[in-house]
Amino acid sequence: MVELMDMAEPASKSVRQVAGIPSVTMPELELTILMPCLNEAETLAVCIAKAQTFLGRAQIAGEVLIADNGSTDNSQHIAEAGGARVIDVPMRGYGAALRAGIAAARGRYIVMGDADDSYNFERLDAFLKRLRAGDDLVMGNRFRGGIEAGAMPFLHRYLGNPVLSWLGRLFFRTPLRDFHCGIRGFSRGAIAKLDLRTTGMEFASEMVVRATLVGLKISEVPTTLSKDGRSRPPHLRTWRDGWRHLRFLLLYSPRWLFFYPGASLVAAGTVLSGLLFWGPIRIAGISFEIRTMLVACTCLIVGIQGVCFATIARGFAEDLNLLPPSPRYGRIIEAFTLERLVFGGAAIFLAGIAGLVTAVVRWGEVHFGSLDVSGLLGMVALSTTAITVGAQLIFTGFLAGLMSIKHSSANVALGGFDGTQ
Structure with a gap:
């Protein structure tokens, strides 16, 4: 003492x-x-x-x-x-x-x-x-x-x-x-x-x-x-x-450390991968193809991780009284509950699995021989990205749920989850 x-x-x-x-x-x-x-x-x-x-x-x-x-x-x-x-x-x-x-x-x-x-x-x-x-x-x-x-x-x-x-x-x-x-x-x-x-x-x-x-x-x-x-x-x-x-x-600024970079990468990755999914494009004489799409998918994965980190970090900082409560953050937490993140992540994860299965089926149609490599790689890239993003969201949902347990415990100590005595 x-x-x-x-x-x-x-x-x-x-x-x-x-x-x-x-x-x-x-x-x-x-x-x-x-x-x-x-x-x-x-x-x-x-x-x-x-x-x-x-x-x-x-x-x-x-x-x-x-x-x-x-x-x-x-x-x-x-x-x-x-x-x-x-x-x-x-x-x-x-x-x-x-x-x-x-x-x-x-x-x-x-x-x-x-x-x-x-x-x-x-x-x-x-x-x-x-x-x-x-x-x-x-x-x-x-x-x-x-x-x-x-x-x-x-x-x-x-x-x-x-x-x-x-x-x-x-x-x-x-x-x-x-x-x-x-x-x-x-x-x-x-x-x-x-x-x-x-x-x-x-x-x-x-x-x-x-x-x-x-x-x-x-x-x-x-x-x-x-x-x-x-x-x-x-x-x-x-x-x-x-x-x-x-x-x-x-x-002390999860927005600038995680959210703004993450959101920018998500936006760039979504636009690029969406355009390139239908095939190569040319802009100002420059050709963008499957290699660019791989970069876009990487941007998506890193960006989603940044946004997830921003959410978790903001809540953690509030719990430790490092940052004051934010009404905007509170609304985000209310909208993205554990169940919504887990079920949404699972849906994206399963969509990625379905994409990989489709790619394998297409390969099997030519008896696992040669085919349009660029088209197949595009589907595989998006499918593996969906699997990774889905897993990120599932893990984020459970981590956010784990961090919220002490709030529930505090409510119980005061008389119950619903605030009654």
Whole structure:
């Protein structure tokens, strides 16, 4: 079990956590300035001093909180000497440190930022203004505020951040232009309800995605990015962490990962195989024949699998509370019941068997000698495709039925499948 934070502990004392995230009472302060830390001895003191300066200048009841992730360079002592409160987070990872820090924060609002002196903690006025106005999440925008020469690697500035931010807007319709800015402010209560789970760098993406999906009020303010003050390489790894962000965006969007590609392949495969079933066609001087039909059948098989995966993945994500319930998805599930999928799949499967039998009969009519190979291959291709698609639908139906059992069990616990007591 997680140990509760001792809220009476002086701010200058380090607080130990056993594992995971502590539980705290209602926030006592207006603002917590939160910094995750792993061996930031070179820059931590100046970051804390700037944060303290802001709290004093703005006359805010606040604190500076350091979520230390296993530093071995005296960072904790530096933080305590600077007047910050320190919590020790045994679980490694950027997200793990921030989750623990958010849970331990005493402030109604939290502004989080890296402890490498790349963000100016003396200039948090815009974040606090938007938070006081009622925004749940206030993101910094480095492209609007200004990026110092050498502060952001070329690939991050012109490829990674623009592409990932564009995908975030495409997948989740978030209005943000700088999806992965490291400094952001938010309402502690609103973000705590999101049940954020990731422990690595993708935590930054998870916060924005989950906030967007549940309809939190999100805004963006300009912020500056300076070259960090560390002599060692940053913790961020371009390709590894870029992939982790991309992977997260895809996993949280079954539509774009499975459904849209699958539906496109189904449409293309259906049109091509339908046209080529009656024989070769020529378009713009190019001949399309049996080899193209084999490609079309492959598109059909892969596309159907993608659509099935999208349905299963959406339901699974809702069950785990990763995605909010979707009325559209609910209607699809109601329409495609286990029985309809199984019986429909069985009908397609049997049609494929019938097609194969027909092909064998036609071959037998010439005493299993030579015949129109292209015509026979076309029938065999469609028949084997029908068998594969039918089997996919049958398996999907039973898998969806298996996943729905716990819903039925929950209903029984409440008084029965029909909702009666």
